[in-house]
Amino acid sequence: MVDHSRFSGDPEFMMSLAKGLAVLRLVANTQGQISIAEAARRTGFSRSAARRCLYTLSQLGYVAWHNEGFVIQNEHYSLGSNFVGTGSLASRATPILERLRDELGESCSLGILDGDHVRYIARAQTSRIMSINLYAGSRLPLCVTSMGRVLLAGCDQPMLDEYLGRTSLTPLTGKTVTDPRRLLTILEGVKRDGYAIVDQELEIGLRSVAVPVESSGRVIAALNIGCAASRIPIEEMLTRFLPRLRKASEELRA
Structure with missing residues (x-):
């Protein structure tokens, strides 16, 4: 109330x-x-006031209608999480990421959709020197990152079509996927398999694997592990990293 x-x-x-x-x-x-009825009951506002608030927030893009109610828009989740305080997704993820980092010896991150980028909202970094320096608040393009592809795979088709229509798939390395049709095929595989691997498309020498974090049947965030391609082969990422990432995702969702 x-x-x-x-x-x-x-x-x-x-x-x-x-x-x-x-x-x-x-x-x-x-x-x-x-x-609307639940929002009115829990705030103590009249039903009409709650309806007008939700309508205005939806028109401004902060919330969206989903199935039979309103949800926070993914791209505004970081704004919403500021209200949540110590119970926020980032706060709950930090000890999980730190434990995962200590167990595997690699940097681990949590990211959310932020427009055409993935925004890092929590990170547990190793002391190992890497050429790409990331921290909570960093933003990277969706199309060339493992977390970004997990988040894209969680979007509905109209949103995905809109994204591909406005996005230039610029090659950042010789391995970057620049064909929209190939990217769509990759995203279909991500959605089917429940994980994404990006191999040196963002930066030569950098590999990462990511899994979704879901709530009520929708992808609200992504967890990833990044490593040096010279040290960790893709097979090890699948056999050693992926099961632990999935376990961490389940723990965070619970």
Whole structure:
């Protein structure tokens, strides 16, 4: 229940903005979708006020209708997670990533969809020197990263078509996939197999493997492990890294 009564006499306080933020916070904290009636019940707002808040947030792209309720938009999950505080996805992922890093000796990350990029929201990095320096807040193109491809594979077809229509598949190395039809085939395999491997398409010498993190049947984030191609063959990534990544994903979802 949200109580803004203490601000009722403050002429500078925007009650409508406060209600909108309260509803956005509620959607961000909710696992799965939330209906108008449930939003009204949990905030204490009238049904019409809750409906107007959700409508406005959806028109601005912060939430979206999914099945029978509203969900936070993936590209705004980082905004939503700021409201969640210590219970946020990033906070819960950090000890899991650190344990995975210590177990495997490789850097591990959690990323979310941010427009046409994957945004790193949590990372456990090794002390090993690598030519690419990543941290929470880093953004990389979706099409050339393992986490990006996992997130793309979780999009519906209209969103994917829109992305490919506006995106130039620029070659970053000689291994970068630049054919949209080939990328679509790769994404179909990612969706079918439940993981993505990118081998030196972003940077020569860098390999990574990623798996989805799901909630209520949709991909909300991706977990990955990055390593040097000179040290770790792809077969080892599949046999040693992938099972542990999947276990970490299940732990985070639980």
